[in-house]
Amino acid sequence: MRVIGLAGWSGAGKTTLLAKVIPRLIARGIRVSTIKHAHHGFDVDQPGKDSHTHRAAGATEVLVSSANRWALVHELRGATELRLPALLQKLGPVDLVIVEGFKRETHPKLEVHRAAVGKPLLHPDDRHIVAVASDRPLPAARVPVVDLDDVDAVADIMLAHARPLQAVLTDAESV
Numbered sequence: 001m002r003v004i005g006l007a008g009w010s011g012a013g014k015t016t017l018l019a020k021v022i023p024r025l026i027a028r029g030i031r032v033s034t035i036k037h038a039h040h041g042f043d044v045d046q047p048g049k050d051s052h053t054h055r056a057a058g059a060t061e062v063l064v065s066s067a068n069r070w071a072l073v074h075e076l077r078g079a080t081e082l083r084l085p086a087l088l089q090k091l092g093p094v095d096l097v098i099v100e101g102f103k104r105e106t107h108p109k110l111e112v113h114r115a116a117v118g119k120p121l122l123h124p125d126d127r128h129i130v131a132v133a134s135d136r137p138l139p140a141a142r143v144p145v146v147d148l149d150d151v152d153a154v155a156d157i158m159l160a161h162a163r164p165l166q167a168v169l170t171d172a173e174s175v
Helices: 014-027 050-056 084-088 151-161 165-173
Strands: 002-007 032-036 061-065 070-074 096-100 109-113 129-134 145-147
Touching: 002 014, 002 151, 002 165, 014 032, 014 096, 014 151, 032 084, 050 061, 084 096, 084 165, 096 151, 109 151, 129 151, 145 151
Parallel strands: 002 096, 002 109, 032 096, 109 129, 129 145
Antiparallel strands: 061 070
8 A cells, every 4th residue: 555645724725736636647547445534423324324323322433334335433432543553553554645724734744735725845844745726836846747737647646656555554654
């Protein structure tokens, strides 16, 4: 497994870009999984559903399974939020894991930058940013810059800079 991240400010278009790049990667024969960081509490099950009732009753983990998919919800119940390395180790094997968010972690990241958001670049302050996808030219950038709408170029950059899982885990241990 190899790991690459997408980082950027809220509203820059990370999820929109991922929705476009994942099918391009799959068309190349690459099996893809994603990890998404949420800044707030979230629910994947809905009130009134049995899985929600189990979790609300105090279950630490609730696994829901059907002929089409399965999902495991683990309630932290006050425990510390898991860091990216621990989450990466919970995934089944694939060719590429794309991490959305976790911009303070040490994995390689493609920065998604949209001028209209009005926020500064994360690059060059984050040495783990390997390239930037932007809606405007960035002549002062010290890493490759690709057009935000050039999905194939974004996919190429992601594949070129993804690091093996073990290397990402080793880097995280040294922090």
